[in-house]
Amino acid sequence: MERKHQVFVSSTYKDLVEERKEVIHALLELDCIPAGMELFPATDEDAWSLIKEVIDDCDYYLLIIAGKYGSVNVEGIGYTEMEFDYAILQGKPVMCFVHESIEELKVSKVETSELAKERLNLFRSKAQEKHCKFWVSAHDLGGKVSRSLIQLKKKHPSDGWVPGRYAADQKMLAEMEKMRSKVSELEMELMISKDPKPANFDELESGSDIYSFPFGLFTDKTRKERESVNLGVTWDKLFSYCGTVLSGECTKEELAEKIKLAYYHAIPKELKDLVKYEDIVLPFVLIDQIHVQFQALGLMITGQKKRAVADKNTYWALTSFGEKYLIQIRALTR
Numbered sequence: 001m002e003r004k005h006q007v008f009v010s011s012t013y014k015d016l017v018e019e020r021k022e023v024i025h026a027l028l029e030l031d032c033i034p035a036g037m038e039l040f041p042a043t044d045e046d047a048w049s050l051i052k053e054v055i056d057d058c059d060y061y062l063l064i065i066a067g068k069y070g071s072v073n074v075e076g077i078g079y080t081e082m083e084f085d086y087a088i089l090q091g092k093p094v095m096c097f098v099h100e101s102i103e104e105l106k107v108s109k110v111e112t113s114e115l116a117k118e119r120l121n122l123f124r125s126k127a128q129e130k131h132c133k134f135w136v137s138a139h140d141l142g143g144k145v146s147r148s149l150i151q152l153k154k155k156h157p158s159d160g161w162v163p164g165r166y167a168a169d170q171k172m173l174a175e176m177e178k179m180r181s182k183v184s185e186l187e188m189e190l191m192i193s194k195d196p197k198p199a200n201f202d203e204l205e206s207g208s209d210i211y212s213f214p215f216g217l218f219t220d221k222t223r224k225e226r227e228s229v230n231l232g233v234t235w236d237k238l239f240s241y242c243g244t245v246l247s248g249e250c251t252k253e254e255l256a257e258k259i260k261l262a263y264y265h266a267i268p269k270e271l272k273d274l275v276k277y278e279d280i281v282l283p284f285v286l287i288d289q290i291h292v293q294f295q296a297l298g299l300m301i302t303g304q305k306k307r308a309v310a311d312k313n314t315y316w317a318l319t320s321f322g323e324k325y326l327i328q329i330r331a332l333t334r
Helices: 014-029 045-057 079-089 114-127 138-155 164-194 235-246 252-264 284-296 320-330
Strands: 005-010 032-036 060-065 094-099 132-135 210-218 226-234 300-302 315-318
Touching (some): 005 045, 014 138, 079 094, 079 114, 094 114, 132 138, 210 235, 210 284, 226 235, 226 252, 252 284, 284 300, 315 320
Parallel strands (some): 005 060, 060 094, 094 132
8 A cells, every 4th residue: 555654854944955955855755755844934832833743743753953053942942952852752763864074064054152052062962862874965965864764664664644545445444344343243143033942952853862874885805795784873973073164154065074974983893994984975865864954953054154156055054053052062071
């Protein structure tokens, strides 16, 4: 997703016009949004309140110091230093760029009073305690800003800003997710209300009742002829095998494999070494009867999930009662 980061550019202004242009150009090349004192017509208390709001909204803070300390408030603190202190206080990732040789600057670009020089030196020292690099020209400054910002974004990733079209999409997706969650809750409540234990449950074969069926199995090592062997599995055992695959919805083929496994494990010990898994062939009448019985017992229903039109499979799923019953018969007890 397209994402831009806002960078607050803090410095004195008149002595650094060209340097600020170079920095802003570098930021724009990195798809960043520059913000700074150009936005504010005056350095008064009203402007300071607005400046703080802009810094709050920025992802990164960039400080440029050369030979001027700049305008000060009634307490004698420069507005540039106030911006720096506020950014630090708010925990903004900070980059500082300090001019390497003030003595080489033009007289018009350096402080002349001793008080201003002292304040500037103290401010330079404070800035150098942070992520700081030195620069000598506007071009040099622009290059160092680009490289430093790339590193800072990796070290301190930020959310940034996204275009309105993406923000709207995200909001819509969030609302849709809430709606899906609510629909799922309502569907579950509806399923529970619709799936109580059937009134005639105790009248139907279930639980420890055994469902037997004749299978044609090889009963000697020659494996030439099959003999009819009755294999029996309790309904609870059958449902125990099938319930786990039903919990996530399954095809009739997947369900048949679980039924087959249950009957394979019911083969008498004396025939275990003679009968292979693939020898078990499930008659359709057996599969159909188990399907009907599970439905009659209120344990299984046809799948409810939406699928592709091209998907022609038949799906089966647990009812809420079936889920509770499965937990009851499979949970480990002391």
